Amino acid sequence: MAEIIQEQMGIYDKLQILSDAAKYDVACTSSGVDRQGDGTGMGNCQKAGICHSFSADGRCISLLKILFTNECIYDCKYCVNRSSNDVVRTSFTPDEICTLTMEFYRRNYIEGLFLSSGILKSPNYTMELIYAALYKLRHECNFQGYIHVKAIPGAAQELIQRVGFLADRMSVNLELPTAESLRLLAPHKNRKNILAPMRLVQQKMEDNKQEIVLYKNAPRFVPAGQSTQMIIGATPETDYQILSVAESLYKKFELKRVFYSAFVAVNEDSALPARTGEGPPLLREHRLYQADWLLRFYRFEAGELLNEKSPNFNIFLDPKCDWALKHLEYFPVEVNRADYNTLLRVPGIGCKSASRIVKARRMGTLQFEDLKKMGVVLKRALYFLTCNGKMMYRTKIEEDYIMRNLLNTKEKLPDSVLGMTFKQLSLFDDMTPGQAILR
Amino acid sequence: MKQVYICHDTITGIFSAIYDAWKENRDGDSGIALRGVIIPQLFCEYIEVEETVQKSVAVERLIKKNLGYNAYWDLYHALLSDDCERADAVYHTMLEARKVKDSKKIMEHLSNPHVAKVFELSRKVANEAHFFTEFIRFRELENGVMLSEITPKGQVLTCIADHFTNRFPLEHWMVYDKTHRVFLVHQAKKNWVLVQGEILDTEAAGRISETEEEFAELWKGFCKSISIEERENLNLQRNHLPIRFRQNMTEF
Numbered sequence: 016m017a018e019i020i021q022e023q024m025g026i027y028d029k030l031q032i033l034s035d036a037a038k039y040d041v042a043c044t045s046s047g048v049d050r051q052g053d054g055t056g057m058g059n060c061q062k063a064g065i066c067h068s069f070s071a072d073g074r075c076i077s078l079l080k081i082l083f084t085n086e087c088i089y090d091c092k093y094c095v096n097r098s099s100n101d102v103v104r105t106s107f108t109p110d111e112i113c114t115l116t117m118e119f120y121r122r123n124y125i126e127g128l129f130l131s132s133g134i135l136k137s138p139n140y141t142m143e144l145i146y147a148a149l150y151k152l153r154h155e156c157n158f159q160g161y162i163h164v165k166a167i168p169g170a171a172q173e174l175i176q177r178v179g180f181l182a183d184r185m186s187v188n189l190e191l192p193t194a195e196s197l198r199l200l201a202p203h204k205n206r207k208n209i210l211a212p213m214r215l216v217q218q219k220m221e222d223n224k225q226e227i228v229l230y231k232n233a234p235r236f237v238p239a240g241q242s243t244q245m246i247i248g249a250t251p252e253t254d255y256q257i258l259s260v261a262e263s264l265y266k267k268f269e270l271k272r273v274f275y276s277a278f279v280a281v282n283e284d285s286a287l288p289a290r291t292g293e294g295p296p297l298l299r300e301h302r303l304y305q306a307d308w309l310l311r312f313y314r315f316e317a318g319e320l321l322n323e324k325s326p327n328f329n330i331f332l333d334p335k336c337d338w339a340l341k342h343l344e345y346f347p348v349e350v351n352r353a354d355y356n357t358l359l360r361v362p363g364i365g366c367k368s369a370s371r372i373v374k375a376r377r378m379g380t381l382q383f384e385d386l387k388k389m390g391v392v393l394k395r396a397l398y399f400l401t402c403n404g405k406m407m408y409r410t411k412i413e414e415d416y417i418m419r420n421l422l423n424t425k426e427k428l429p430d431s432v433l434g435m436t437f438k439q440l441s442l443f444d445d446m447t448p449g450q451a452i453l454r
Numbered sequence: 455m456k457q458v459y460i461c462h463d464t465i466t467g468i469f470s471a472i473y474d475a476w477k478e479n480r481d482g483d484s485g486i487a488l489r490g491v492i493i494p495q496l497f498c499e500y501i502e503v504e505e506t507v508q509k510s511v512a513v514e515r516l517i518k519k520n521l522g523y524n525a526y527w528d529l530y531h532a533l534l535s536d537d538c539e540r541a542d543a544v545y546h547t548m549l550e551a552r553k554v555k556d557s558k559k560i561m562e563h564l565s566n567p568h569v570a571k572v573f574e575l576s577r578k579v580a581n582e583a584h585f586f587t588e589f590i591r592f593r594e595l596e597n598g599v600m601l602s603e604i605t606p607k608g609q610v611l612t613c614i615a616d617h618f619t620n621r622f623p624l625e626h627w628m629v630y631d632k633t634h635r636v637f638l639v640h641q642a643k644k645n646w647v648l649v650q651g652e653i654l655d656t657e658a659a660g661r662i663s664e665t666e667e668e669f670a671e672l673w674k675g676f677c678k679s680i681s682i683e684e685r686e687n688l689n690l691q692r693n694h695l696p697i698r699f700r701q702n703m704t705e706f
């Protein structure tokens with residue numbers, strides 16, 4: 016193991032190294048908990064979260080996102096800090112973490128701390144260090160801002176519990192969608208060790224709810240819930256597999272969020288996809304976030320959006336349009352009668368507009384003009400709707416025809432996926448619908 | 455002939471003008487204009503307003519009582535904006551509220567252009583204030599006071615005061631609004647106050663504490679190293695963090 020440990024490194028260099036090593040963690044949100052300061056320390060939390068800056072990649076900076084250490088004994092193939100890499104190693108002390116957090120927070124640079132870590136010596140040893148840092152921050156510095164902390168797989172339950180009472184959010188990274196991929200790319204980790212702390216956090220949160228009912232001042236355990244993330248594109252899983260995993264995490268572990276992180280090639284390794292010069296699969300990541308949204312807010316199931324036969328998202332159409340085109344038998348639906356769930360499934364109608372429609376039609380029959388005011392995107396919805404039995408224009412209800420028209424209206428892709436080249440798009444050629452042409 | 459009441463560009467000024475206009479002319483043709491930004495019109499009579507705290511308090515009470523607290527919130531925030539017709543829009547919204555069935559629901563009457571304007575302005579100020587809870591940067595001065603300077607369009611200080619007071623109860627801190635030359639001052643363990651009519655002593659404001667530079671450098675370094683090069687996207691960064699906010703931010 017090539018290792019350069021520098022004992023006397025200054026805090027500036029440590030911060031450079033340990034933030035650089037933490038940047039691949041996508042979650043930076045400070046949301047999920049409302050807490051007023053009690054006047055004896057520093058900090059508070061706002062439910063919606065607060066961003067404080069944006070880095071050059073356009074991602075929000077809300078938390079001081081750092082690793083405790085990159086002196087890691089594990090050798091995950093995709094990670095810069097893997098033990099077989101020849102990189103400068105260092106660790107913070109709990110005091111340094113407290114100073115950085117408090118001084119950054121005081122200047123309104125950040126909303127709190129996001130503390131992750133490599134495995135120094137052992138999972139328990141690492142978790143103890145994390146506990147020591149958070150304890151100091153909460154009880155000596157009296158910090159009342161947001162803390163997101165990683166639970167280290169393999170650490171003792173009792174330790175994870177203690178840490179959970181100091182944090183607002185906890186996450187355990189699933190890392191890769193399947194146990195098989197995990198075995199290949201993260202030989203020291205296993206699925207069981209990852210799911211065990213997730214289950215523990217879920218149960219503790221449940222117990223804590225009871226405690227709070229009984230004793231109003233009982234300490235809170237992870238009040239902002241838990242999340243996880245997986246790397247997309249390092250291993251051969253289909254979108255269908257990935258989305259199904261996410262779905263079961265939401266259902267079985269009651270996660271607040273599942274994050275998807277487009278694979279960034281930092282190591283050369285025969286077990287990893289070859290570096291292509293095309294950059295991370297950002298469009299694929301975007302489609303997964305769209306589908307994730309459909310699971311959480313639109314009452315879709317993974318198995319409706321994708322299946323074994325067509326296991327990947329359409330690169331040209333967002334998952335909802337794609338679903339609707341494959342299920343034309345459900346359409347058109349009548350705006351003045353369809354129930355809320357059915358309306359939700361119409362492309363161009365969102366959660367807000369669907370509930371506005373349901374409310375407004377009690378007062379009278381709706382026309383197409385009214386829909387526009389309610390935020391319905393008619394150029395997409397018009398193929399799937401009738402108002403009083405009439406379609407907006409005469410249109411064929413036919414997959415190819417609608418697809419051509421929808422492609423003409425151009426989906427507005429967010430800036431985060433623009434900047435992608437056509438070459439990248441054509442990577443997904445196998446899921447290109449029949450005659451669609453990129454315009 | 456239309457009666458136009460002229461007042462200073464302050465909440466007390468505008469509320470005093472509303473007081474006079476309401477009292478003397480609410481059934482006639484009247485309006486309110488801010489001193490210094492009026493474009494004189496023909497066939498208008500201009501009336502100077504005597505501005506007093508009593509009038510201002512009376513109008514505040516009138517609005518809260520008749521239009522409710524939520525509408526007051528919108529009217530007040532609209533007045534903090536930098537639109538030169540905001541006083542008139544607020545006054546006419548109050549007049550409109552007399553005509554509708556339930557005055558407390560006045561802000562739902564968005565088809566009235568004055569109400570729509572008040573609504574829009576209040577949104578704008580609230581949004582801008584929210585930006586400042588995100589983007590304000592403090593620096594530590596030699597005497598331990600945390601100082602921030604901002605250049606907002608609207609007068610956002612009162613909108614962000616509670617947020618920072620709750621957040622930093624034990625600190626002495628101060629936010630200086632360079633546009634409107636107003637200070638928001640917070641002394642440790644006390645409530646905040648607004649201070650007007652003072653000028654920032656730039657020499658004293660430049661005397662930063664011994665460790666200030668170091669933390670600023672640490673932060674700048676962090677903002678760079680946390681970005682993923684392979685995902686670089688300056689457009690996206692600009693959409694989220696408009697250039698105009700960056701002038702007072704440590705990391706830019």
Ligand code: SF4
Nearest residue numbers: 087089091094097133
């Ligand atoms: S455990 Fe794996 S992913 Fe985490 S720091 Fe170590 S090598 Fe990297």
